[in-house]
Amino acid sequence: MEALPRETIVDVLEGRLREDILTGRHPAGSYLPPERTLADGYGVTRTTLKHAFGRLMQAGLLETRHGVGTRVRDYLRLGGADLLPMLVRHSPDWIGEVFEVRRSIGALIAERAAARATDRQRAELRALLTAVGDAADADAVQLADIEVHRALARATGNRVYVLLTNTLFNAYLPVRAALRGPFTDARVARGRLEPVVDAVERGDEAGARRAAEQYLTATERIMLEGLS
Incomplete structure:
Protein backbone atom coordinates (compact mmCIF):
# COMPACT_ATOMS: atom_id res chain seq x y z
CA MET A 1 0.00 0.00 0.00
CA GLU A 2 1.12 3.53 -0.76
CA ALA A 3 1.24 5.99 2.12
CA LEU A 4 -1.14 8.93 1.83
CA PRO A 5 0.56 12.32 1.46
CA ARG A 6 0.38 14.59 4.48
CA GLU A 7 -0.84 18.11 3.83
CA THR A 8 1.15 20.99 5.22
CA ILE A 9 -0.33 24.37 6.08
CA VAL A 10 1.15 25.67 2.81
CA ASP A 11 -0.69 22.92 0.90
CA VAL A 12 -3.97 23.84 2.59
CA LEU A 13 -3.50 27.57 1.98
CA GLU A 14 -2.53 27.00 -1.64
CA GLY A 15 -5.73 25.00 -2.13
CA ARG A 16 -7.87 27.67 -0.47
CA LEU A 17 -6.35 30.46 -2.52
CA ARG A 18 -6.66 28.44 -5.73
CA GLU A 19 -10.33 27.77 -5.06
CA ASP A 20 -10.96 31.42 -4.21
CA ILE A 21 -9.34 32.45 -7.51
CA LEU A 22 -11.08 29.86 -9.69
CA THR A 23 -14.49 30.53 -8.15
CA GLY A 24 -14.11 34.27 -8.70
CA ARG A 25 -13.76 35.42 -5.11
CA HIS A 26 -10.52 36.99 -6.30
CA PRO A 27 -11.44 37.91 -9.91
CA ALA A 28 -9.02 37.85 -12.83
CA GLY A 29 -7.16 41.16 -13.09
CA SER A 30 -7.78 42.14 -9.48
CA TYR A 31 -5.07 42.78 -6.91
CA LEU A 32 -5.11 40.71 -3.76
CA PRO A 33 -5.32 42.53 -0.41
CA PRO A 34 -2.01 43.45 1.26
CA GLU A 35 -0.06 40.43 2.50
CA ARG A 36 -0.58 41.23 6.17
CA THR A 37 -4.35 41.59 5.68
CA LEU A 38 -4.56 38.41 3.64
CA ALA A 39 -2.40 36.42 6.09
CA ASP A 40 -4.56 37.56 9.01
CA GLY A 41 -7.70 36.69 7.06
CA TYR A 42 -6.55 33.13 6.40
CA GLY A 43 -5.01 32.77 9.86
CA VAL A 44 -1.46 32.10 8.64
CA THR A 45 1.94 33.76 8.80
CA ARG A 46 3.21 35.97 6.00
CA THR A 47 5.98 33.41 5.37
CA THR A 48 3.38 30.71 4.76
CA LEU A 49 1.49 33.09 2.50
CA LYS A 50 4.64 33.81 0.47
CA HIS A 51 5.26 30.09 -0.04
CA ALA A 52 1.68 29.61 -1.27
CA PHE A 53 2.01 32.65 -3.54
CA GLY A 54 5.16 31.15 -5.04
CA ARG A 55 3.34 27.95 -5.98
CA LEU A 56 0.40 29.83 -7.49
CA MET A 57 2.71 32.08 -9.47
CA GLN A 58 4.45 28.99 -10.83
CA ALA A 59 1.04 27.55 -11.72
CA GLY A 60 0.21 30.70 -13.67
CA LEU A 61 -2.59 32.04 -11.47
CA LEU A 62 -0.79 34.96 -9.81
CA GLU A 63 1.82 37.54 -10.75
CA THR A 64 3.66 39.91 -8.44
CA ARG A 65 4.76 43.42 -9.39
CA HIS A 66 7.39 44.89 -7.13
CA GLY A 67 6.03 47.89 -5.28
CA VAL A 68 2.53 47.36 -6.68
CA GLY A 69 1.20 44.08 -5.32
CA THR A 70 0.04 40.60 -6.31
CA ARG A 71 -2.50 40.34 -9.10
CA VAL A 72 -4.71 37.48 -10.25
CA ARG A 73 -3.79 36.56 -13.83
CA ASP A 74 -6.46 36.13 -16.49
CA TYR A 75 -5.62 32.44 -16.98
CA LEU A 76 -8.20 31.93 -19.74
CA ARG A 77 -6.54 34.66 -21.81
CA LEU A 78 -2.91 34.19 -20.79
CA GLY A 79 -2.66 30.63 -19.45
CA GLY A 80 -1.49 27.48 -21.18
CA ALA A 81 -2.59 23.86 -21.34
Missing part, protein backbone atom coordinates in the same frame (compact mmCIF):
# COMPACT_ATOMS: atom_id res chain seq x y z
CA ASP A 82 -0.37 23.09 -18.35
CA LEU A 83 -3.19 24.52 -16.20
CA LEU A 84 -5.58 21.73 -17.23
CA PRO A 85 -4.80 19.24 -14.41
CA MET A 86 -5.46 21.95 -11.83
CA LEU A 87 -8.67 23.06 -13.56
CA VAL A 88 -9.97 19.49 -13.84
CA ARG A 89 -9.22 19.00 -10.14
CA HIS A 90 -11.16 22.17 -9.39
CA SER A 91 -14.17 21.27 -11.52
CA PRO A 92 -14.84 17.96 -13.37
CA ASP A 93 -16.88 20.01 -15.88
CA TRP A 94 -13.57 20.67 -17.61
CA ILE A 95 -13.20 17.00 -18.49
CA GLY A 96 -15.94 17.26 -21.13
CA GLU A 97 -13.96 19.93 -22.93
CA VAL A 98 -10.79 17.86 -22.60
CA PHE A 99 -12.62 14.93 -24.22
CA GLU A 100 -13.77 17.10 -27.12
CA VAL A 101 -10.15 18.00 -27.88
CA ARG A 102 -9.12 14.36 -27.32
CA ARG A 103 -11.55 13.22 -30.04
CA SER A 104 -10.42 15.71 -32.66
CA ILE A 105 -6.69 15.54 -31.94
CA GLY A 106 -6.69 11.77 -31.46
CA ALA A 107 -8.34 11.13 -34.82
CA LEU A 108 -5.91 13.46 -36.58
CA ILE A 109 -2.93 11.80 -34.89
CA ALA A 110 -4.07 8.35 -36.03
CA GLU A 111 -4.46 9.59 -39.59
CA ARG A 112 -1.00 11.18 -39.59
CA ALA A 113 0.53 8.07 -37.99
CA ALA A 114 -0.91 5.89 -40.78
CA ALA A 115 0.72 8.17 -43.33
CA ARG A 116 4.12 8.54 -41.66
CA ALA A 117 4.87 5.59 -39.38
CA THR A 118 8.08 3.67 -40.02
CA ASP A 119 8.26 -0.12 -39.96
CA ARG A 120 9.91 0.07 -36.55
CA GLN A 121 7.11 2.27 -35.22
CA ARG A 122 4.45 -0.08 -36.58
CA ALA A 123 6.17 -2.97 -34.83
CA GLU A 124 6.29 -0.95 -31.61
CA LEU A 125 2.56 -0.22 -31.86
CA ARG A 126 1.80 -3.92 -32.28
CA ALA A 127 3.93 -4.80 -29.25
CA LEU A 128 2.29 -2.11 -27.12
CA LEU A 129 -1.16 -3.29 -28.20
CA THR A 130 -0.23 -6.80 -27.08
CA ALA A 131 0.78 -5.35 -23.71
CA VAL A 132 -2.74 -3.89 -23.34
CA GLY A 133 -4.26 -7.37 -23.71
CA ASP A 134 -1.71 -8.89 -21.30
CA ALA A 135 -2.08 -6.27 -18.55
CA ALA A 136 -3.02 -7.65 -15.14
CA ASP A 137 -5.67 -5.21 -13.94
CA ALA A 138 -7.66 -2.12 -14.92
CA ASP A 139 -4.95 0.27 -13.78
CA ALA A 140 -2.27 -1.55 -15.78
CA VAL A 141 -4.55 -1.77 -18.83
CA GLN A 142 -5.21 1.97 -18.66
CA LEU A 143 -1.49 2.77 -18.46
CA ALA A 144 -0.68 0.35 -21.31
CA ASP A 145 -3.42 1.96 -23.43
CA ILE A 146 -1.89 5.38 -22.83
CA GLU A 147 1.46 4.12 -24.14
CA VAL A 148 -0.20 3.09 -27.42
CA HIS A 149 -1.47 6.64 -27.87
CA ARG A 150 1.93 8.10 -27.04
CA ALA A 151 3.43 5.81 -29.69
CA LEU A 152 0.81 6.92 -32.22
CA ALA A 153 1.77 10.52 -31.56
CA ARG A 154 5.47 9.73 -32.00
CA ALA A 155 4.70 7.94 -35.27
CA THR A 156 3.37 11.19 -36.74
CA GLY A 157 6.91 12.58 -36.67
CA ASN A 158 5.50 15.78 -35.19
CA ARG A 159 6.74 16.54 -31.67
CA VAL A 160 3.89 18.97 -31.03
CA TYR A 161 1.43 16.07 -31.30
CA VAL A 162 3.52 14.23 -28.71
CA LEU A 163 3.37 17.18 -26.31
CA LEU A 164 -0.37 17.64 -26.88
CA THR A 165 -0.94 13.95 -26.13
CA ASN A 166 1.07 14.25 -22.92
CA THR A 167 -0.89 17.37 -21.94
CA LEU A 168 -4.26 15.67 -22.43
CA PHE A 169 -3.22 12.64 -20.41
CA ASN A 170 -1.86 14.87 -17.65
CA ALA A 171 -5.27 16.56 -17.53
CA TYR A 172 -6.84 13.20 -16.67
CA LEU A 173 -4.59 12.58 -13.67
CA PRO A 174 -6.80 14.21 -11.02
CA VAL A 175 -9.74 11.93 -11.97
CA ARG A 176 -7.92 8.96 -13.54
CA ALA A 177 -9.25 6.45 -11.01
CA ALA A 178 -12.81 7.28 -12.11
CA LEU A 179 -11.94 6.75 -15.79
CA ARG A 180 -11.07 3.04 -15.63
CA GLY A 181 -14.36 1.82 -17.07
CA PRO A 182 -13.05 1.01 -20.58
CA PHE A 183 -10.08 -0.87 -19.12
CA THR A 184 -11.64 -3.37 -16.72
CA ASP A 185 -11.34 -6.21 -19.25
CA ALA A 186 -7.91 -6.37 -20.89
CA ARG A 187 -9.02 -8.40 -23.90
CA VAL A 188 -11.97 -6.12 -24.61
CA ALA A 189 -9.74 -3.06 -24.27
CA ARG A 190 -7.28 -4.51 -26.73
CA GLY A 191 -10.03 -5.41 -29.18
CA ARG A 192 -11.44 -1.90 -29.00
CA LEU A 193 -8.05 -0.36 -29.85
CA GLU A 194 -6.85 -2.95 -32.37
CA PRO A 195 -8.63 -1.49 -35.45
CA VAL A 196 -6.65 1.73 -34.99
CA VAL A 197 -3.33 -0.11 -34.93
CA ASP A 198 -4.39 -2.33 -37.85
CA ALA A 199 -5.21 0.70 -40.00
CA VAL A 200 -1.92 2.40 -39.13
CA GLU A 201 -0.02 -0.77 -40.04
CA ARG A 202 -1.78 -0.85 -43.42
CA GLY A 203 -1.07 2.83 -44.03
CA ASP A 204 -4.81 3.41 -44.34
CA GLU A 205 -5.15 7.05 -43.36
CA ALA A 206 -8.94 7.34 -43.70
CA GLY A 207 -9.41 4.00 -41.96
CA ALA A 208 -7.15 5.00 -39.09
CA ARG A 209 -9.09 8.22 -38.61
CA ARG A 210 -12.44 6.40 -38.60
CA ALA A 211 -11.18 3.72 -36.24
CA ALA A 212 -9.76 6.34 -33.87
CA GLU A 213 -12.99 8.33 -33.90
CA GLN A 214 -14.96 5.18 -33.05
CA TYR A 215 -12.52 4.21 -30.32
CA LEU A 216 -12.41 7.67 -28.76
CA THR A 217 -16.19 8.10 -28.86
CA ALA A 218 -16.82 4.68 -27.30
CA THR A 219 -14.27 5.07 -24.51
CA GLU A 220 -15.39 8.62 -23.79
CA ARG A 221 -18.96 7.45 -23.26
CA ILE A 222 -17.84 4.75 -20.83
CA MET A 223 -15.53 7.11 -18.93
CA LEU A 224 -18.19 9.79 -18.58
CA GLU A 225 -20.56 7.17 -17.19
CA GLY A 226 -17.91 6.39 -14.60
CA LEU A 227 -17.64 10.04 -13.63
CA SER A 228 -21.40 10.40 -13.26
